[in-house]
Amino acid sequence: MKSKFLLTVFTAFIVVCSSNAQDFRLGKVSLQELKEKVHPNDSSAVAAVLFEKAENKVVFNQETGFEIELRVKARIKIYKKGGYDWANKAVRYYLVNSSREKVSFSDVATYNLVDGKIEKTKLKSDGEFDEVINKYWGQKKIVLPNVKEGSVIEYEYVLHSPSIGNPRDWYFQLDIPVNYSEYINSIPEYFVYNTNLKGFISPKVTVEKLNKSIRIDSKERVTAPGFGTTRTNFSSEDIAYSETRTTYLVENMPAIKEESFVNNIRNYTTSLEQELSMTQFPNSVPKKYSTNWDAVVKTIYEYEDFGPELNKTGYFEEDLKQILQGLNSVEEKIAAVFTFVKTKVKWNGYHGYSCEEGVRKAYKTGVGNVADINLMLTAMLRFSELNANPVLLSTRSNGISFFPNRTAFNYVISAVETDQGLVLMDATEKYSVPNVLPLRDLNWFGRLIRKDGSSEEVNLIPKVNSKELATVNLDMDDKGVINGKVRLYHANHEALRFRQNHIVTNKDSYLEALENKNNNIEINDYVRENDLDLSKPIIENYTFKDTKTVEIINNKIYVSPMIFFSLKENPFKQEVREYPVDFGYPIQEKYSVNIKIPEGYEVESLPKSMTVDGGENIGMYKFLIGYNNGVVQIVSTSDIYAPIVTPEHYPILKDFFQKSIEKQNEKIILKKI
Template sequence: MKKLLILNALFFFLISTAQEFKLEKITIADLEQKEHETDKNANATILYKRQHVYYEFDQNKGQFVQIKDIIFRIKIYKQEGFSYAESTEYLYRIPTNSEFISRVDGVTYNIENGKIVETKLKKDQVFENKISENTTEVKFTMPNLKPGCIIEYRYKVTSPFSQNIDEILCQYSIPLNVLDIKISIPEYYVFRPNIKGYLPLNLKKYASQGKITYTGFENSGSSKAKAYKEEIPYINNVYEIISRNIPSLEEEPYVTNMDNYRSSYSMELQSTKFPGGNFNNYAQSWEDVAKSIFFREDFGKELKKTGYFENELNLILSEGTSQQEKLVKILEFCKQKVKWNEKNGFTCKTGVKEAYKLGSGNTAEVNLNLINMLNASGFDANPVLVSTRKHGIPLFPTRDGFNYVVASVTLPNGMVLLDATDPFSTVNMLPERALNWKGRLIKKNGDNEEISLFVTTPSQDNGFVSFTLDSNAKLTGKFRRQLTNYKAKRFRENFIGKSKENWLDELENNYKNLSLDNYEVTNDKEIYQPINETYSFSADQSADIVGNSILFKPLFFQTTKSNPFVSETRAFPIDFIYPTKSKYSYTINIPDGYSIETIPTSINIGLPDNMGSYKYVIQKAEKSIQIMVQYEILVSYIAQTEYEAVKDFFKQIVDKENEQVVLKKL
């Protein structure tokens, strides 16, 4: 009987085998240090970060809990580094189970009158704020911050949700001197470790001895129960990273989300098998992931619901409508009926019917409604799970790597993707937040398929500009251009909702010294049509008058002024988000009494493997100069191995466009 109680109760008591990392005592020399040894520009440095995760048994709750033990020691060099003295922890709480934080201790060390002074973090400086129905934010800022101070704080988070291990950040925007990670897991849980980022982390795995301890009382028939204790040995799997001198993660241009490349350590639960219990498989293949998600009550079941939108939808779907027109009408109908509440998620909160009734919902409620409408109208529509650009990239089979869902429709000429959360999205043009490498299509029978989210159709920006320069260096002219696809979408996102006056103020501020007139935009609300933009412009002192000569850059305010790629090396891929094409024709009318003495030469350059090209063709006539500039980037991503070629490509563009025309007075 006692054995059965042991197996059913599963009371764990973990014997810790951790080797405590000894922090050295803070000295006056530490506090007097003015800058980091290798990163002189750092505002602060993490001297030590510890994150240990282990399991204990909570006898009051009768369940296993997970303990996260956090210690930070941070040196702050400048006032700009004060933000690193703030700490925020998010706790998940539901009526039956809640996470809680304990042992919040902190000290700020300063030098005063040649002595080390300690200022402790007080209990009333730790704040709890409920930020959603199930999420509470615990936040504190260390006291008495001064440039040169060192802060040290620690706390523990106890979680009843033992099957989830939070991602552990291993790299920050400031240097990290010592990283100490240790995760101790009983053999009954099987987790798969995942290391993300470009920084090598030395992961060690070893085993230690643990034991299950059960204590209770045995009724022997007498009035006094007899106490007893049973122990079952088990293997504890320990994952450890001790790393030193981790450099800061530096921002690079054309990286939408640096967190995709930030080094971190995470663990995904694969299975559980407790003594006397069943084997539970969670995520070992994409097929497992697809099935586990599809058969959720708040996902797959929602795709079976009908009878709540058909009458309204049928009113807009007239006879003889082509398949493409039908697709557009359904997408636009869904946009109007269920507005996005700006909350992500691939599962429903209130459900598709309730969201339809209320007129708003999260990503899943909007796009699962769209899928239901498409299927009810005769299309073959299925959900595609996505991780947004800010959420990261799910490289391995994972249930937690997705936070978004879009709709796919299989047509005779291929598959298209749709997203009704964005008022400016169109058929096969998702919001930029969803353009994150790969998605995972899942079908009703649990079949799944990897779907590329890379954009292949270039977005275009084509235009014509006429310049007229007078002898006083005043510039007048006309501008017109047409934008398609994502170029047009970005324009609409920035333009719609602003007054014409505010919009013109922004343009004039961007172009400096430029006055605009006769401004017109067409198709701004016709999202399936290109944007057309025209205006007249004027500007004083647009050229340099030197003696009898006038010198100017021939593209004037459209000159590419600087190279975005200036660093010596590149750590991460270059993310252009989508391919682009641009072609502009320029006519420059020169002032009377002047001749064209010097013009730049034409060039035609390209990137390796036909990834991009730039063509600059210039010709002169008696009273004018004609220029054609064509720029193409034909891929969304370029690997960092091609960085030197990209850097040189943009350098040549900048150099060419900053060359000058010289006019000579007759």
Template sequence: MRIVTILLSLSISLNVLAQDYKFGKISKEELQETYNPIDSSASATYLYKYRKTHFEYSEQEGFQLITEIHERIKIYNQEGFEYATKTISLYKNGSTDEEVSNLKAYTYNLVGGKIEDTKLEKQGIFKTEKSKYRNEEKFTMPKISEGSIIEYRYKIYSPFFSNVDDFIFQNDIPIKKLIAIFEAPEYFSFKLNVRGFLKMNQKKVNKNGSFNLGNDKIDFIKECYEYKLTNIPALIEEPYVNNINNYRLAVRYELSYTKFPNSTFKHYSSTWEDVVKTIYKNSNFGGELKKSGYYENDIDALISSVSDPMKKAFLIFDHVKSRVKWNGYYSKYTNDGVKKAYKDQVGNVAEINLMLTSMLRYAGLNANPILVSTRHNGIPLFPTREGYNYVITGIEVKDDVILLDATSTYSTINVLPFRTLNWKGRIIRESGSFSTIDLYPKQQSKNTTSMMINLLENGDIEGGFRSVKTNHDALRYRQKYNTANEDDFLEKLENKYEGLEISDFKVTNALNLSKPIMESYKFFKESQADIIGDKIYFSPLFYLRTNENPFKLEKREFPVDFGYPLSGQNRIIISIPEGYNIESVPKPKVVSLPDNLGTFKYNIVASENKIQFTLSSTLNSAVVSPVYYEALKEFFNQMIEKEAEQIVLTRI
């Protein structure tokens, strides 16, 4: 069987390499294909993916970065329709923009045994301004159906030669053939950084190039990198991945320096020290930290009678959170500036947290900005200014750094929004020194649940529920509850547990961030026990029972990222129906992960007509190495199996 699979893969690879992917040359065989022979679960497949990024010179524009794209996608079913929409992200800076040119796109269908093509018209292309620094061009291919092939090509002209978009070699769907080319003149020195777990071959050669400067012809050498890959598997995303793009096969070309004829070296980001200095010197970063006149009177009035430094910090933190609301924009640089943000009471991430840093310094605290890459932005493994897209505040005290983010209304000291819990940040001091800061919290977030349950003879249950949440669990609950209509919130809660009927719902400390948040309600739920003859069978967790292991892969290459350490406990007291005895209950059990990563404890104490059940679980690390994946998967398996064990009651 293995030999057959190898021969099949080899045959497909040879066919792929021999395939002609000239634009518009679609075969009936491609259109007749109903599934990917290597991955039959794929909803779509890149039949061909081509990208070439290179430099062109003109006397009017100088060097421009040109990216040519040609992609052909086969859509197998309706789930694959999402790949018929293409979004192109474009940089801009002031009046200088990246531009899309020569866009040509078709949808191909097999109709009556003949290939029918439908052209993308101009009215199907939409351009929008996403932010001060980003535009977006988007199109959806016409006449899509199951079995369609879409194909498009275009060029991006960019004046920003220091911003080379990553070459992505692995997607959420398979790729049959990929060709990628990067060419750079000798005047540009790039560092190459690779990420991902798949192996790939790179071909590097030097070629001759030239351009005209006035009446002179300038010859130069260009470095050329070429990648050819076939049958690249889809990257399957499992739960608890902080950003799947961190593990996708990709190559990044980071500009290190430029050296043009008759000019000096110009360095870009080649070391972390270069990156930090460049960011701090930017007028929209370090310059904004120096401004203080706009808030001094307010801060003096706020802390004039307070001597304790940390009380000052609390007061200033709350003042910024209540005064200036976040407009939803991420950035390490200010947009309109801290002064305007304070006056208008709205600002981006940098405006809010650089303002907070400045105020804390004014109050005498050792506060400094911390550069952060949010979870959706990925992990900055290599020195790059683009790797950081966010900034928070750190107060340095003896042997510790207190972390603050005033963009989140419900964030507290050392309880950052989930979006920022991503590996390490870099704290930048006024002196120019910097160091890395672990952004993952050490303190557990606790969720303690108490239930009093009456089990009725017909298998229904009724009773009272109460939960207490702390730290990040409390933050996330407040974000959901305080921003929702309570009726909608309750409806979602009832639907989550499929027919749970809730009454007397109450939330305590929804806005009091100094205390845990508490949720309580009375409930009724039908059919929570199986009645067979004169016996009743049920799980003591009832509707709270975990039914499915989130970890399904046999092997996992990337870490399991929970975001923060977790601690959960369920305390349940069950009153059994009159006329029944407790025949049997599951045995206690303790399961531990290696190296003190976590534990699971299950215990039941039965009396004459009551059952006291306790279930507790802890995960002591926010991130679990893939080395422990098999142990973690088995840990969850045993927990689920134990939760499924049943108590048996017998009619007297």
């Protein structure tokens, strides 16, 4: 019995030692790592992070004071060609003035197994690039050499930043497996940071206090008494302080998996974000930074390229007076000013709530970034005697911040407060209209800033449904050939989406894609209405011929009520959903279909009418069908009330879609008389 117990203990010891046998030092790649053909926990993985270790420190620089030093070491395994992108690493850095950051790479190498031996290929100078992204950002990039299936790559980089307010976010989870990720945060007692851990898998956190010191060197020119000569006295002082070292550790982190209808997967990825909340130096008063949203927006409003730019005048007044002539109602003024700004200044594609060119220059040259355009819009709306203010937001690609901080926002739009509520506008999007923002803006909540410094949360989710409506009239012959006529109606965000995607598209290319999408029908007589009349919905009219949708079996005709307009499979396939489902905006899709059956046939069976009630958290689906005077009439209406469906309501949503899809694909059966 004793020997059996000892054997068990010995076996467990071997397993533990084996699991911890990986050497986390650069340059110590093992034969086992190189021989590994697939990831042990995810055979589909194209690559995996074997380890990634980061240490983020607030350190003292004799010349510039405190700064952030981020040192990252990584080892990555490439399993398949699809993982070659992981052999390229880019680190961005801020370019401007005293906040300029520095990035340097070292210990960059690729390891391969050649004839049973480890072959190391070091990075040469032609594999490192320094690129300018825009006036604010550059990036240092490396391209690893000699990368093959089975390679292991390593690198180290150091980022020095004088901006201690915003340490880089750290992602423990990626879209490949991460075997080991460790982040050490070392902060002197003088600094207090807000921290937030996101994601569904929590790192192991350990905290320790350390006694540290910094040496401050100084020099002073003094004059010797009675002699008039001067000399330089050098001195040093050691200052003791306490440092908090927090270690975050995860092991065997699965790859983040994309799911359909996800806003931004980074919102749900296991990660750490931080921002400076307060500083307290010896013998000085504590200084608070982003303690709440009011403090955040006050700080932003006082930036020289925000509030002062918003208040500039004297560059548009004379032009705007002519635009406003004869207009009295709030709605008329809003529409006129909004259209004028969209026409006058084109967006250069850059985000940000800080002006790039400045409103005057943007107005003169006709080009500007988001802030140039929408702060200009706000100023013009105020000149028009409207209660207009900027609204800060974070775009969908930028993610959602869960605590007050200045970097939570990367965008600004304009709002007018009216008796009927807020009217939101983004003049960077030429096809938008008031209260129809581009999808990039629809990211939960924004923050409105008034002149008096007060602020309030703004719900960015549209209150009015977007609509896609279709009227379809079909004439079917006894050979199963359908000739039909379609009228499609796109309103609100659906109209915006259509204009963005298709107005500049070649008509022939668009019709070819539409034919292929709809079971290879043949489209004729295509006419589109209201392309550029943004106040009206987009309307499409066309006729078509369909020879493939109808099935004839044993002299019976089988046809789906929605023909090719129905969904064929449920977009929600997972049993369990981890992330919210994000449709972007509430929407109604309604199809009215009339099918004239061929002479000599009668209806043998019809699908039954049905209602699926998903409740206020999902929506409603109604399917109505009837037969009268040789015509089958169908009305299929799907209303999605909630643009964001939380994971706990996912089973209801999945069932909602499944039942509606099954109903749309049931068959109408016709038989010969």
